[in-house]
Amino acid sequence: MYQVLARKYRPRNFNELVGQNHVSRALTSALERGRLHHAYLFTGTRGVGKTTIARILAKCLNCETGVTSTPCEVCPTCKAVNEGRFIDLIEIDAASRTKVEDTRELLDNVPYAPTQGRFKVYLIDEVHMLSTHSFNALLKTLEEPPEHVKFLFATTDPQKLPITVISRCLQFTLRPLAVDEITVHLTDVLQKEQIQAEQDAIWQIAESAQGSLRDALSLTDQAIAYGQGAIQHQDVKDMLGLIDHTIIYDLIAAIHQNQKQRVSELLMQFRHQALDVSLVLDQLISTLHELALLQYLPDLSLKYSAEINKKIMQLSQMISAQDLQLYYQVSCKGRADLQLAVTQEQGFEMCVLRLLAFRPLQANEILVSATQQVQQQAPQVNVQAVVHNVQQHVIDEYSAEESLLETPVAVTQQNIEPSSDDFLDEPILDVIETNVTDVTLTENSDQIIFDPASEDALFDLDESNDDVNIVADDEPNSDDFLFDEIAPLNLDVETTITEQLIENDSAVVEDDLFLSQEQMPIESVQPSINSKAELIDEPVPALEQSNIQQHKAAVEVVSNQNSNLMPQDILRLTPQQLEGEWTIEKWEYWFRNSALTPAVQELAQQGVMTGQIDGESLFQIPPKYEQLLNQLQHTLEQALKNEWPNTHFQVKYAEVEATTPYSMQNERKEKAYARASELLHAESAVKDIVQNFDGELQNIQLK
Known part of the structure; x- marks a missing residue:
């Protein structure tokens, strides 16, 4: 028997x-x-x-x-x-x-x-x-x-x-048994029974047993009967009604990358398969938990197949720790509210849509303004036509006297293609050559969609190339006039327009594009997983009357030294041969181009590295950073040893008298700012606006 x-x-x-x-x-x-x-x-x-x-x-x-x-x-x-x-x-x-x-x-x-x-x-x-x-x-x-x-x-x-x-x-x-322990025992039992079984199927049974060895053996009996004497992975999934892990990973990636069409397809797939959405949500929460663990325990041994292991490792590197915590909290809240929904399917889908709606903007993502109408032809010579002729996207908002610019327009760092050729023939920026290819104006659409995959992008999303974005703005309560992306400086010029301009150009205003917060969508520009974009948010102080002469002198010096360089060229680091002795240039070039987290790079730029590359290395940093470095030292040391296995890393806490990467970066920023300011003041479009409308440039910023 x-x-x-x-x-x-x-x-x-x-x-x-x-x-x-x-x-x-x-x-x-x-x-x-x-x-x-x-x-x-x-x-x-x-x-x-x-x-x-x-x-x-x-x-x-x-x-x-x-x-x-x-x-x-x-x-x-x-x-x-x-x-x-x-x-x-x-x-x-x-x-x-x-x-x-x-x-x-x-x-x-x-x-x-x-x-x-x-x-x-x-x-x-x-x-x-x-x-x-x-x-x-x-x-x-x-x-x-x-x-x-x-x-x-x-x-x-x-x-x-x-x-x-x-x-x-x-x-x-007695504790519940680990999946590894159950897997080993089931493998041994099946070998004694001379039953062929796929390793992924055994692992799936072990996981479904939830720590109970008796349940695992009972499920194995059931799987043998279901598979007619053999245990196949697909048979086990069908028998248990399990969800393929790949679908969960695809759903998380689609949410994080703001791929609304892909999320919609996956939700329809869940409907067609009639899956138990509570199990799907449980699996989603478990996956988020596993991703969070992998970020802090990267050597955690994964128990999946090679394909799934690769996907989950990519996800853990793609999503930041704080975003994972937000996704986990929203998912757990959705799990608790599942019983309150009219149907469980409704509760699950609303939870997914909530994840999509409240996902944080990433460093490489920006707001794209909605437009009510895209004019194919410009009526007369006006500011909008001028900016289009500079081969940039322009969204200007004119309105009645009490109207203000409600929402700042942020534009992707991509090249722009004008929607019409019926503009002025005279170019505004003769110094700058641009390649205009990458903007698609959707017909009857209120969104401007930029192609992130274009090879003709103005800027690489890379830390070593500190992109420049110059903004000059006026008093907050004045009517605003906005220029976007003057190539390739990515210039945003916001200048004061007097009431005389509104009166003289009232006919032109009616055909211009308007902005409103209610019509402001979020469009995502997705880079590759390993792309790194550094955003310099700190504004350069406004040019006060007292330091205008000093600023002009700096402009003249920079103009003489870097007359042919663009601001992003000044910010770009010079490539270094990483061998021999450490120098301040080699140290900065290495850590700014490494995979270190921003927190570790922030510490690295406060100190100097001496000694031999791939040998005895001494990192000197002021004592005030000791507590922070104690927490992050292992990460920095491990990154060095991964690059150079013979590295012997030591830390010395002492005041740094020599130049640090932080001070070098600030010096580059000052030069880039002066060069950008020079180009901005030399631009004929800006000159015309300043002269004709009594405007002035204030609060120029680098981004």
């Missing part, structure tokens, strides 16, 4: 026990030293070995070779225990004998000596099911039983036991 795997492969000694080493070690030591307690309490979830350990202990106590931790398995007592017919092992199901009368009947037989073995062992399973009167009747005997009696209790719910019972027992809490 066929015997199920859970019974056929039940461990018969402590050596065969899977997991629970803390329990087997304590019991083995007690048996070998003869320090035996009279009552043991085994707690834990289902299928982790409570009853099995109790039977092994009963066999160890009664083996005819003596009390031992390694029963012989051949004597009549051992065979009788294995076959469930040992008369002095009294197994009681407390769930079916809860009355106090049953307990009294049991206690009446306690004083009598064992019939066959050395000890009379009472194994009470699910002991928490006993009534209060039964526990009270058991207390006295449990505290001082005869020497030949041992009590073994097993329960899945120890909280229901009276504290008076627990205090009279040695309690052992």
Whole structure:
């Protein structure tokens, strides 16, 4: 007769026990030293070995070779225990004998000596099911039983036991088994059974068992029957109704990258497959938890296939830690609200849409203004036509006297293609050559969509190329006039327009484009996973009247030295050969082009590195950064050793008298600012606006 795997492969000694080493070690030591307690309490979830350990202990106590931790398995007592017919092992199901009368009947037989073995062992399973009167009747005997009696209790719910019972027992809490432990055991069992099985299928069964070895063996029996004698991964997924991990990873990636069409396709796929959305949401939350762990424990061994391992590692590198925490919190809140929704499908889909709606803007993402109308032809010569002729996208807002520019227009760092050729023939920027290719104006659309994959982009999203964005703005309450992306400086010029301009050009204003916060969509520009974009947010102080002369002098100096350089060229680091001795230039070039996090790079620029590359290296940094460096030193040291294995990294906390990368970067920024200001002031379009409309440039910023 066929015997199920859970019974056929039940461990018969402590050596065969899977997991629970803390329990087997304590019991083995007690048996070998003869320090035996009279009552043991085994707690834990289902299928982790409570009853099995109790039977092994009963066999160890009664083996005819003596009390031992390694029963012989051949004597009549051992065979009788294995076959469930040992008369002095009294197994009681407390769930079916809860009355106090049953307990009294049991206690009446306690004083009598064992019939066959050395000890009379009472194994009470699910002991928490006993009534209060039964526990009270058991207390006295449990505290001082005869020497030949041992009590073994097993329960899945120890909280229901009276504290008076627990205090009279040695309690052992059995933990749920790890997926690795169950996988190894299932592999061994299937080899003995000579059944072919895919490793991914075994892992899936082990994970679905949720720490219960009995559940895992039962699922294995079911999978063998379902697969007609073999265990296939796809069969296991179909049998258990599981969700493919790849779909969850694709959903997270699509949400993070703002791919609304892809999210829509995945939601429709969930509908068509009629999946249990609560399980899908559980898997989503578990995946977010695993991604967060991988960011802090990158060496965490993954238990998936090579393809899934690659995807999850890419995701952990793509999504920042704070974004993961936000996604996790929103998903958990959605899981709690799932029962409040009209249907679970509705609750799940709203949770996904909430993740998409509240996803943070990434460093490489910007707002794109909505437009009510795209004019294909400009009427007369006006400012809009001028800026279009500079080969830039212009969105100007004119309105009545009380109207203001409500929302700043942010534009992607890409090249622009004008929507019409009917503009002025005279170019505004003769100095700058641009390649205009990458803007698509969608017909009857209120969005301007930029192609992030274009090879003709004005700027590379790279830390070594500090892009320049110059903004000159006026008083906040004046009517605003906006220029976007004057090539390739990416110039945003906001200047004051007097009421005279509004009166003279009122006819032109009506055809211009308007902005409103309600029509302001978010459009995502997605780079590759390893792209790094550094955004310099700190504004350069406004040019006050007192330092105008100083600024003009700086402009003249920079103009003489860097007359042919653009601001981004000034900010770009000179490539270095990373060998030999460390220099300040080599140190800065290495860490700014490394994969270090911004926090580590921020610390690295405050100090200097001396010594040999791929050898003895000494990093000197002021003492005020000691606490921060203590937390991040391992990351910096590991990055150096990954690049140069022979590196011996040391830290010295002392004030740095030499030039630091931080000061060098500030010097480059000042030069780039002066050069950008020079180009901006020399631009004919700006000159015309300043002269004709009494405008002035203020608060120029580098971005």
